[in-house]
Amino acid sequence: MQLALYIHVPFCTRKCRYCDFASQAGSSIPPEEYVAAMLREMALRRQSFPRQPEAVTLYIGGGTPSLLAPRLIGSLIDATAEHFALSATAEITLEANPGTVTLESLAGYRTAGVNRLSLGVQSLNDGLLEMLGRIHTADEARQAVVMARAAGFDNLGIDLIHSLPGQSLTAWEQTLAEAVALGPEHISAYGLSIEEGTPFHAMMEQGELELPPEETAARMLETTMELLPAAGYAQYEIANFSRPGRRSRHNQVYWQRGNYLGFGAAAHSFLREPLFGRRWNNPTAPLDYLHVLATGILPDEQTMRLSRRDAMGEAVFLGLRLLEGIDPAAFAAEFGESLETAYPGALKRHFTDGLLQEKGGRINLTKRGLLLANRVFASFV
Ligand code: SF4
Helix, strand or coil, rough: CCCEEEEEECEECCCCCHHHHHHHEECCCCCHHHHHHHHHHHHHHHHCCCCCCEEEEEEEEEEEEEEHHHHHHHHHHHHHHHHHCCCCCEEEEEHHHHCCCCCHHHHHHHHHHCEEEEEEECCCCCCHHHHHHCCCCCHHHHHHHHHHHHHCCCCCCEEECCCCCCCCHHHHHHHHHHHHHCCEEEEEEEEEECCCCHHHHHHHHHHCCCCCCHHHHHHHHHHEEEEEHCCCCCEEECEECCCCCCCCCHHHHHHHCCEEEEEECEEEEECCCCCCCCECCCCCCCHHHHHHHCCCCCCCCEEECCHHHHHHHHHHHHHECCCCCCCCHHHHHHHHCCCCHHHHHHHHHHHCCEEEEHHHEEEEEHHHHHHHHHHHCCCCC
């Protein structure tokens, strides 16, 4: 069995105002203790497979994984190699916050085996970074790119967010142009979403957060889909763009419903067997996660077996995120039913309203469909 592996590091220096990710600032848990628990989890999980699976990607995300010292990141990589036969050609990504890295730490991660760096730049405008509650400045983000190159990273991704409060279309275009000039191999560009429980949500409720009008937000996405491909970054997913051959291999496993195992607090896992697959997650609170591991049992929670219908819906809305879309023949072979008979109304409606198209024997979102993707996805779940 081939797998993607995910490791979650739920610690941050400070909580950003828009963030609802499983991460906490000011944790008193020693990093060594948390990493030791993940090493235990890996050893336990390995025992649940009769034969050793092969890991083809490893993604260390968070939170802020770059708060962990390179030796700890190295011990996690070594453990995945030992328990899950991490392949010699595996893509090994580390998410890094520009406000937490130095040339020395980046060189240490590279030596430890990280071969892809994903930098959480988010914006190259100091005012917007401050408003988001980020701990870094635009200049620190630029320096992080330079240091990453000096440390030997030849596969670098930059994450950006658009549709920010107070952001104009021109300001977003400038950020995109500057991001391109930094020369990363990969750019992710997500629209801000306001999540319940965040300071931004509270501000919005009180009328203190002025988001760009809907048309401007749509124009920002449209501009992204024009500017980045023109600069050599092909769009391969709604919010992801890459130089040739530099797509995120790890994230593609998610969108293609491949097998993945998550380690650490709040990490999610999915295996395609038995039948239509099962998913589970670990306790969200790091202390709960540590307590379960201390008893020597796997911390699986909310294990769910997918029904055929669940799996079909996932195959459609995850597959449609990718620009290449869905192969109807593969869908029919897997589920014993064609897309047309499974979703007759939704398919017809979105072909008619111009949000879906058939191209090269596959079904995918049109350009307009990419702008209104959530409306399409809602029809299949
Ligand atoms: S650095 Fe990332 S994970 Fe941490 S608080 Fe900010 S957005 Fe959330």
